[in-house]
Amino acid sequence: MKLFKSIIFIFTYLFLLSCQDEIFTVDTSKKLSFSTDTLTFDTIFTSIGSTTEKFLIYNNNKQALRISRISLAAGTNSKFRINVDGTNSQNNVFTNIEIAAKDSMFVFVETTINPTADANPILIEDSVVFEFNGNKQGVLLEAFGQNMHLIKSTLLTKNTTLLTDKPYLIYDYLAIDFRKTLTIPAGCKLYFHNNANLIIYGNLITAGTFENPVSMQGDRLDKVKFLDPVSYNYVAGQWGGVYFLSPTGNHKLKNTNITSGYVGIYSPNEDRSTLPTIDIENCKIHNFVYYGIVAQNTNVTVKNSEISNTGSYTVFLNGGKHVFLQSTIANYYANNSFEPSSRDKTPAVMIMGLQRSAPMQTEFVNCIVSGTMDNELSIASRFLTDYKGAFSYSYIKRKDKYELSQFKHIRWYNFDDTVFKQSTYNYEQKKYFDFMPDSISPARHIADPATASRFPFDLNGKNRFSDGEPDAGAYEWLPTSQNN
Secondary structure, eight states, X not given: OHHHHHHHHHHHHHHHHHTGGGSBOOOTTOOOXXXXXXXXXXXXXXXXXXXXXXXXXXXXXXXXXEEEEEEETTGGGOSEEEEETTEEXXXXXXXXXXXXXXXXXEEEEEEOOOOOSOOSOEEEEEEEEEEETTEEEEEEEEEEEEOOEEEEEEEEOSOEEOOSSSOEEEXXXXXXXXXXXXXXXXXXXXXXXXXXXXXXXXXXXXXXXXXXXXXXXXXXXSBXXXXXTOBGGXXXXXXXXXXXXXXTOEEEEESEEEESSSEEEEEEOOOTTSXXXXXXESOEEEEXXXXXXXXXXXXXXXXXXXXXXXXXXXXXXXXXXXXXXXXXXXXXXXXXXXXXXXXXXXXXXXXXXXXXXXXXXXXEESOEEEESSSBOEEEEOSSGGGOOEEEEEEEEOBSSOOOSTTEEEEEEOOTTOOOEEEOSOBTTTTBOOEEXXXXXXXXXXXXXXXXXXXXXXXXXXXXTTTTXXXXXXXXXXXOGGGOO
């Protein structure tokens, strides 16, 4: 009988203990905790809406807590919307929300910012207010809204110069008609929605400056949720690319940054009798699922520029005259820029001569060609010794180096070379790719001074002759103190 009573007592005690969480504290000294005191959104395009951000509510007390009311401080005038633990409310008010002892729950937040006449970013603020046991606690909400020019499936049929008062948000495509010219002035920013493209049937001029470059990127301005705070601008495949589709096009790109699409510049001309021209100067073409530059039956000149990180060819040349001066071609592509490398087995630079191609002539001076493969330059020509190429004063990563007369003053790859300052994305230290030569880089002090003098300032605006001996590539090495 005593044993029976003891068992009953134990089970009763355990039952009461298990129910302790259901006893709601009314102690005014008990507080909630939050995963953040301020929830900040990245810049949001007005009228488009935001991605969803979230924070956690923690009840670290030994008893359950009943939150009598969760609401937005601005009430019906708020620009934000909240969802508590998966539940919506039309008026953004939630009552009698129970949170168990030592438990937590999510609050999800969205916002839509209405357009205004202001071209500058608009700051909106509010707070989520929690009321319980006579207490009030809150989490601040803040977001910047950016007005924009919205373009959807647009073909421009006359010469057009874009504006710089507000950025452009492009859905589907923006195209310029045959024999017409699209001019993108200094400081103009183009944001492309998923799979949107810039299609040039005529001519393209981008007139950026060092202080106010032209930029083209995807429209995701927020962070990657599972790897915060990595920006989506570091994730390849955010939009399509720039397509040059005229056999007679004349394109000039200056001080322009193109990043994180499927392709950078794609010129697939099939007419070997008329060749478009592309002149690229002081540009950065970086981080693409497929290609950086494809120039088929196209004359292309690249000066003082970086073309980098692609899932396939970084530069593909097939037919035409190709000149690369004082430029860096580097392929250390990593899938989404922060996972182990997932590029295919193609070299960073492929020069391919085919029967259907226009005659080819190639010149590389003061350049760097490097990446994760053993051979990052490949020339596919039937008679290599007769190939009209000239490569000089450059660093080339090629384990099987070319023993050809076209190559002079070349620093070929060695196994232990450290070429760049930062050739990986280091998530823990938040260091992104930096293709400036390392202090011990084999690309240092090998450039031809006469060619370097044509581009006295590197892509960072630094003097190439600061130490009297210019480096190959788009960037000049400088001590850390001079890079700030």
